[in-house]
Amino acid sequence: MIAALVAVSVASQASAQIPITGCGEFASNGILTADLDCSAASGASIHVASGGTVDLDGFTITGGAGAGIDCEARCTIVGGGGTVTGDGQSVGVYSEKGAMEISDLSIIGRSTGIVGIRANITATNVFVGGAERDGIRIQRGKLALVDSTVSANGLSGIMGSDRARVRINGSVIDGNAAVGVSQAHTLSSTDSSFTNNLLGGIHGLKVTLTNVIATGNGLGVPICEGGATNCADLSATKLVAGSTPTCDTSHRLDRDLNGTGETLGVCALD
Secondary structure, eight states, X not given: OHHHHHHHHHHHHHHTOEEEOSTTEEEEEEEESSOEEOTTOSSOSEEEEEEEEEEXXXXXXXXXXXXXXEEOSSEEEEEEEEEEEEOTTSOSXXXXXXXXXEEEEEEESSSOSEEEESEEEEXXXXXXXXXXXXXEEEESSEEEEESOEEESOSSOSEEEESSOEEEEESOEEXXXXXXXXXXXXXXXXXXXXXXXXXXXXXXXXXXXXXXXXXXXXXXXXXXXXXXXXXXSSEEEEEEOTTOOEEESOEEEBOTTSOBOSOOOSOSTTO
């Protein structure tokens, strides 16, 4: 009897999903039933209402001059293996406040992959790559990145500002054209790697690292040859006791995230 009731409940929830068929629609519980090409649209491809959910169900949104998905405060984005893409006119996914959960989604191209302002973002099994600027930008908010990859973006993989707090677990931050993670107020990372980022691996005020690899960062570019403070595998004001990074180079920063001329004394070449 209980199993039957659960099956009815699940079916009822699925039937409540409203198909999204056009650009600029507002979704409370929406689902794509085909690829959505909004490359000619002037606004967001999809608006998700506060407390709402959008399910890409494996399909692709191609955005235009507006965000691919605009989250109106609290929202949930279920990719189902789907993709948000488009040229560099605007961002992939945008939220200005509240909590946003993103799962099983690829965000490719765009000016910036994910932007959160005063938002608490949880991204699980997400790929963010090929953005013209930063892969993810967090301002006055929090980011939890789990089992995800941020790679080959035109500036930093993850850029924080205004006391941004970042937690990265089981993820790869690789091959970004600036810093892997830059200007984080606090950064806590476990079982993750930060490799081959052109201007540095990790850059933050208070950093906690457990089973983290940070290597191959800040190599082979002229600006780094002058000793720029980003140009190391690990740059931090405070590395929390007990941190266990595997790294080659480090810089100790002051509270304004400027270099002090010292190392942290934890990397192989310090």
